[in-house]
Amino acid sequence: MVMAAEGARRPVIIAGPCSVESREQTLATYRGLAACGCVNMIRGGVWKPRTYPSCFQGVGEVGLEWLAEAKAETGLPFGVEVANSRHVEAALGAGADMVWIGARTTGNPFSVQEVADALRGTEVLVLVKNAQMPDTGLWTGAVERMLAAGVGPERLVLVHRGFAQTSGNEYRNPPVWHVALEMRRRFPELKMLCDPSHICGRREGLAATAQKAADLSYDGLFMESHVRPDEALSDAAQQVTPEQLGELLAGIRWRRETVDVPQFEADMERLRLEIDQIDAQLFALLSRRMGIAEDIGRIKRENDVIILQRRRWDEIVDNMVARAGELGLSPEFIRTILDAIHMESIARQNVVMNP
Template sequence: MKTNVIELFKQKRPVVISGPCSAESEEQLLSTAKELADTGKVDILRAGIWKPRTRPGSFEGVGVEALGWMKKAKEETGLPISAEVAKFSHVFDALKHDVDVMWIGARTTVNPFSVQEIADALRGTDATVFVKNPLNPDIQLWTGAIERLQGAGITKIGLIHRGFAQHQKVKYRNEPKWQLAVEMKRRFPDMPMVCDPSHICGNRDLLQAVSQKALDLNMDGLMIESHINPEVALSDKDQQVTPSVLDQLLSDLVVRSTSVEDASFREKLDVLRSRIDMIDEDIMKLLGDRMKTSEEIGHVKNDEGITILQPNRWEEIIEKSLVKGGIHGLSEKFMKAYLKIIHQESIDHQNIVMNKAGNNVVK
């Protein structure tokens, strides 16, 4: 009998999903599962059955045989089990082996044809399905995957935030882009969202900080990879931790309340939020004034027959603003993002002005 996992998310926070990146052998999976169960902190066992690797030649999973090991682990530990599915046959095999939760991986979410195939395979079932964000930061693809499942009559749906692929090597294996996860929570407020720090980090040393950030953003669960002996893992060994290390990591997390009934607290918060609202209103008014001034500059440029973009002026603005932003406690990362979008809006306003004035300006 399958566990109602969605109900579990209503009872506990965070719900912890853990297990090896790949089910490599029956002994490895069962040993890991038993140690995870013994921590008393893991709610759902996970393992990769089919591993869609970026390039051929890497370990691509044991396949259907490993589902039998998962079912045995479920019987011996009492933990619900979860696995990734990427096509029709995967869904059939997972249902046959009483998998409690299926998840659609990032490489599959990016392909609407594959998502639709899975949705069609699930039609008429009472399955629980979680959807990982697509590899690229396209929130419409993520939303579309949810809508395809809903269109097939699936009602037990959750989200998994695992970060987004990037070309250059930076701190994280996959850039979190937390704002996209927050937007998905806004779009689907009744769906549980699980953060996958393992795939965001790609490095076990960063797991603690990312897990804490996810909880502070009010995510409902964590999916963290655990292996009985990560150093010999056949896939993603650097991001996996032993069950005992996971136990300590979870113990060190601070789980903050999502709401407080105390009237004094609410009053203080309301005062501060009112202040924020007034500041936001002032900012919008100033931005509106700034754009009106940009339009006036557009008229002057048009009269003189010069281009909208003036690179030297733009570089000057960036240099000065980064210094001023730092004085006011604003990070360089924020200032660059802010300046970029403000600059583009100014260009758009000037472009409209100069087009109306009759110039042949390329949009």
């Protein structure tokens, strides 16, 4: 069973294979998921948006019949991915309780609007995954289209599945957590699920990613499970058996948001005040730094010198990264902060040099 501290929120767990492949595979997987006792809803892809036509594209509408049969046998509601109005019509006709919009569809406003129009007047649960780019714009637009079509916030759920990358990384789709957290800030009334399967792209790391999502106050998980994952026709490396999923979920701790303990509140208040003071000092120093950057811009303008001084900037970055261990900070964190400072400095100098 999923672990939850007394008083903690109970997570929503949606699981199933990346692709519905056969009646036997579908029923065996969902029987296993029902037996583990920790899944609220079953999921399965019947239409698969793949880059190359040679890849497995899904079994199509016949898969909906297998999902409906699995629902009748296990008692678990089911959902499928949809990308157009025909998909929505077929899914609802088969008795789907949920539909989700995948990352590729979220990135296409025309497709999102078509799906939203097809969902108008229905009562199914609607999940919206983030677009492939690490940006809140398309994700926000998809949510707003659903709300405008009458999909109420109680039936609309965000799914964070990570973002496409252009270089090597420990993740298949790096989570870029701050983008997802910004969506939570924009839509506090919506639930948000994490999809560790697509973030990790492999079985290793699923538990750690799921635990981080739990600690970041996500409302649940959206994961892939296959009765024979190594034989899966799509995304084999990131799927686990129902039994393995049950073991993984049993190890996730869903902690409380807070506790009514006077000493806890006192300790948190003391440390938060200290952080507030440090933050005030940090931003005062940053303000002074930007003032100096503007002075540098004036000197460059007077001497007709370009803004970007690459050698100087590389020297600053190298020096600070070399101190990462001494400062107890990761090199990645230092580079991220310095990049933000650098871009603001360039913007300030640009205003001075090109009024």
